[in-house]
Amino acid sequence: GQQVMQIPQYQHVQEGEDFTTYCNSSTTLSNIQWYKQRPGGHPVFLIQLVKSGEVKKQKRLTFQFGEAKKNSSLHITATQTTDVGTYFCGGEGSNYKLTFGKGTLLTVNP
């Protein structure tokens, strides 16, 4: 079945440093979605990428979808303590189900 690998599993940064998490799918995706989960909370939708090579920005967050639609990345510029949480990617294949990566836990030292 479809597998989505996400790295790194953990990332600790100093406030102001950049952060990147990567997702790779074993199959071509129809779209990829990113979610953020604060400690003790539930996943909250951030963004959806649909087109090959697509790049989207949300303030300090930059999301990319690979040309082959099998990989994606989330980059945060100049992290803040409010960025703390686990970031998940979810890849959708042809069956309308999302397969999630295991997530990257980001901690930020003020």
Added chain:
Amino acid sequence: NAGVTQTPKFQVLKTGQSMTLQCAQDMNHNSMYWYRQDPGMGLRLIYYSASEGTTDKGEVPNGYNVSRLNKREFSLRLESAAPSQTSVYFCATRTYTDTQYFGPGTRLTVL
């Protein structure tokens, strides 16, 4: 507009006990999902319901049953709880833009 609600928020069971986790949505979404989340394992799909009256197995269905009672409600039942089912359970719906809207979760401990 409450979105997705889940009850209970917390539950402690003894091995062998049964219980039903409830999920309800008021967004008129067709598809609903049950996930479990374990440390280091991400979100794993247990069951989903593409529309009222249909249910399908996900990645980890063993030990669980589901009921799509109507368009609003999708329940998850543990017939004989086991310690391996200790987890956080999330219900989610599929929005009109094909993204997922999650409920607040149920934290279940099986002793």
